[in-house]
Amino acid sequence: MPPASPGPILRRRRLGLELRRLREAAGLTGDQVIEHIGWASASKLSRLENGRSRPDPQDVRDLLDLYRVDETLRAELLGITQEAGDIRGWLKNFPAMTQQQRNFAELEAGCAEISEYNPVLVPGLLQTTGYARMRISSAWEVDQEAGDPEAGEDIDTEIKARLARQSLLTREFDAPRYTAVLEESALGHRAGPPEVLREQLAQLCELAARPNVTLHVLLRDTPIGQWYLPPTAFSLYRFADPLDPETLAIEGGFTDVMSTEVIALNRYKVVFKWLCAAALSAPDTLSWLTESAERLSGTAAPSTAAGGSAMAPAQRRSSTGRLTER
Known part of the structure; x- marks a missing residue:
């Protein structure tokens, strides 16, 4: 643990x-x-x-x-x-760890609150083994073609390291408050085969039911604020000790940037507030996830399965407000 x-x-x-x-x-x-x-x-x-x-x-x-x-x-x-x-x-507290995963594991340890957004992926703390394998193996194919000599050397260890980070959400004591905004496209057909997506949706449903986890799905056609478009994935970390500096991590695909600069943090806090306001509420998100999993299993009701989105138009929330691969 x-x-x-x-x-x-x-x-x-x-x-x-x-x-x-x-x-x-x-x-x-x-x-x-x-x-x-x-x-x-x-x-x-x-x-x-x-x-x-x-x-x-x-x-x-x-x-x-x-x-x-x-x-x-x-x-x-x-x-x-x-x-x-x-x-x-x-x-020694982790059964497996790699350098790529360690930087984020060190940030997550001791957190009182984590807020995350990714425009194309399910965040690493929420990924299943199958979804993580799709993300890591496909990204390492890019590294191989780019001539990286270490690309794909040990995908299994990288996956185990990513999964080792996840138990902080389910630990019995001092689990951080975790909020994530998930883009609908992160769970679409481009993300993986049906069996991988079905398993990922089921895990998200289980995690969304935990008292310390809040998930919001942002539907693909929902505007954010005054037509704002977040350019990058990002995470915000607040720690139990108020003297430990709040930290921002910005994911840029192949390069990550971390900052404790107050103005930068405040900008992304505003963006995250807008994202939560535009996305489905936590209860509607759980319904959306459940219905999407049922649709992939072929058990969804006809009214739900029809059309592009699992959520009916009346259930979409309008905006009331005006961020690598992990």
Whole structure:
């Protein structure tokens, strides 16, 4: 079972924010800190403050000595430093993990709330084994044709790593509140054969019934706000500890970008609000998922099975409001 405590990547960011705050409170520039401590590299402090390197405990002690930090805060930050560097210990909580999946697993650990949108896929935390295999194997075919020597080396391990992340939604204690907006096209005929889609729809129905999971289906012809079109998939992460920085992850197909910048976060929060307003309500989404699964099984009622959408026009919600492959 994945841990409820924050992962190393989040601990690094928290430590970096605290170290920057302490330096600024001490009235020191980065160059002055480097000179006082005697570090050879001027980029060392920058990497620490931006959470981009594994912190060395002695380096952190040197900084805390320079900033004259009291014992209580010192003990807290040294504890965070240990957590930020204990990658192997943290990974022992997962039956399988890969580098591609680890970055997201580290973000998801310790979350109080996760909000996700993907314009073409079912998000990774909701995927079945079959759906995940379709997504990963088809994406790796692109890598192979592009000349990536590691493409397709171990698809099974990649799938197991993705599935290992999912148990945080169903754990007994401290499960995060999870909300996702699913595009209708993510469950359409282009996404996979009927048996794969049928299994995926059934799993979504089960997850939608959980008290911590809220799913919204966005029908293909429903406008968002004032005809807004979200250009990318994105995820928003809020953590149990309010001092841990909220994080935005933007998926760009083959490149992912992560940010804690407040304005960027706020923009995507607005977009997610618009998406939820435009999409079907949670109860209507469950009905849509159930009827779609029945239609694939050949058991849907005639009035439901007819036409392009599983949901009748009267059940569509109008907008009342004005984001790689995982």
